[in-house]
Amino acid sequence: MRILLLTGKGGVGKSTVASGTAALAAAAGHRTLLLSTDAAHSLGDAFGVEVGPEPTEVADRLFVQQVDAQLRFQQSWAEVQGYLLSVLDSAGVDRLAAEELTVLPGAEEVLALLELRLQVLSGAWDVVVVDCAPTAETLRLLALPEALGWYMQRVFPVQARVVKAFKPVLTRAAGVPMPGGSVFEAVERLHAELDEVRALLQGPDASVRLVLTPENVVVAEARRSWTTLSLYGYRVDGVVANRVFPHADADDWRAGWVDAQQQVLAEVEESFVGLPVWRSEYRPAEPVGVAALRDLAADVYAADDPLALPAGDGPFRVTRSGDATVLRLRLPLVGRSDVDLARKHDELVVTVGAYRRVVTLPAGLVRLEVAGARVEDGELQVRFRETRSSQAQGESA
Numbered sequence: 001m002r003i004l005l006l007t008g009k010g011g012v013g014k015s016t017v018a019s020g021t022a023a024l025a026a027a028a029g030h031r032t033l034l035l036s037t038d039a040a041h042s043l044g045d046a047f048g049v050e051v052g053p054e055p056t057e058v059a060d061r062l063f064v065q066q067v068d069a070q071l072r073f074q075q076s077w078a079e080v081q082g083y084l085l086s087v088l089d090s091a092g093v094d095r096l097a098a099e100e101l102t103v104l105p106g107a108e109e110v111l112a113l114l115e116l117r118l119q120v121l122s123g124a125w126d127v128v129v130v131d132c133a134p135t136a137e138t139l140r141l142l143a144l145p146e147a148l149g150w151y152m153q154r155v156f157p158v159q160a161r162v163v164k165a166f167k168p169v170l171t172r173a174a175g176v177p178m179p180g181g182s183v184f185e186a187v188e189r190l191h192a193e194l195d196e197v198r199a200l201l202q203g204p205d206a207s208v209r210l211v212l213t214p215e216n217v218v219v220a221e222a223r224r225s226w227t228t229l230s231l232y233g234y235r236v237d238g239v240v241a242n243r244v245f246p247h248a249d250a251d252d253w254r255a256g257w258v259d260a261q262q263q264v265l266a267e268v269e270e271s272f273v274g275l276p277v278w279r280s281e282y283r284p285a286e287p288v289g290v291a292a293l294r295d296l297a298a299d300v301y302a303a304d305d306p307l308a309l310p311a312g313d314g315p316f317r318v319t320r321s322g323d324a325t326v327l328r329l330r331l332p333l334v335g336r337s338d339v340d341l342a343r344k345h346d347e348l349v350v351t352v353g354a355y356r357r358v359v360t361l362p363a364g365l366v367r368l369e370v371a372g373a374r375v376e377d378g379e380l381q382v383r384f385r386e387t388r389s390s391q392a393q394g395e396s397a
């Protein structure tokens with residue numbers, strides 16, 4: 001089971017490359033699902049057929065699905081939102097502000113990802129290719145499973161069962177409406193399912209590919225995406241440079257563009273060192289239909305296996321050597337001064353620019369203290385050591 005996500009700036013060719021990659025996988029004999037989480041659905045246009053909210057077969061072993069996120073939202077969040085509104089209301093929060101607080105940012109895309117979980121669990125697929133929304137939304141979407149967990153832990157700080165047991169007392173004492181059992185169930189289910197999605201996307205079988213066009217602004221955004229995706233623990237395993245002008249028979253105007261693109265492409269190779277940079281030619285016509293999309297992808301990957309598992313270490317790991325325990329987080333293209341670090345009990349808060357990740361520390365690190373941190377070879381390394389008091393205890397024991 002292989003999961004591939006394609007993302008990039010608006011209009012660079014995400015849907016085209018995602019479709020081509022899926023078509024290539026199906027042609028190689030894999031049962032393949034191409035899933036769109038983008039509200040502006042365009043996979044139907046790419047394949048030149050009607051595509052619905054259920055997997056639609058467009059070629060042998062190739063199915064396409066455009067998730068109905070609105071429906072998902074109704075099913076999973078409406079009840080919880082109703083309860084949160086009643087709590088905020090009793091706390092005297094203005095209704096309009098309350099509504100803003102209870103709307104989950106990016107909820108549509110997140111709930112579209114719940115569909116990914118269902119499809120993976122179904123066991124019906126060897127490969128799932130996800131055509132994501134443009135970069136900024138996708139990043140938020142990808143980060144949300146963790147953000148939501150954080151939110152839930154604070155909105156519902158007490159375990160459901162405990163609260164249920166004390167329900168009559170709490171209601172009288174605090175004057176806060178207590179959630180009904182179904183609200184708790186809905187929250188717990190949603191939280192657990194989102195956590196599964198996050199685990200799938202950060203797991204060893206999943207990776208993200210960045211699609212870009214050889215233009216400076218587009219490349220700059222792709223670089224930021226690489227950093228941010230890594231920060232959130234997703235593994236980027238390649239770059240597709242799309243709409244590259246062919247060299248042959250260029251008049252002056254085109255020769256100028258070919259040169260400009262070659263310069264940017266050289267920078268792309270330099271920026272994304274360690275990742276394959278695949279190229280996709282600007283075609284004489286829009287690649288529409290299974291055959292055209294498959295041909296495009298065949299040219300892109302050439303001799304490479306488009307489904308190869310990403311090599312090397314994952315973006316997040318803990319290593320031990322001697323007494324030193326080091327937490328390592330891949331942060332490509334980042335220097336020490338770009339990173340801000342804070343420790344809060346069992347959490348490590350890593351901030352890079354406008355993006356923040358709350359890393360829940362593995363159990364073995366919680367009782368240790370941070371001894372130092374550095375950024376080296378595109379990796380944040382946080383060193384942990386025994387706290388003084390536990391060292392003393394160890395000595396006296």
Ligand SMILES: Nc1ncnc2c1ncn2[C@@H]1O[C@H](COP(=O)(O)OP(=O)(O)OP(=O)(O)O)[C@@H](O)[C@H]1O
Nearest residue numbers: 010011012013014015016243281282283285286287
């Ligand atoms: N290599 C190519 N050669 C010619 N046309 C292309 C190529 N790649 C993409 N296109 C065309 O460019 C347009 C935009 O591509 P596509 O829809 O794949 O971009 P996208 O990144 O998914 O856009 P959006 O951000 O709107 O979802 C489409 O009409 C597509 O057919």
Ligand SMILES: [Mg+2]
Nearest residue numbers: 014015038042
């Ligand atoms: Mg698209």
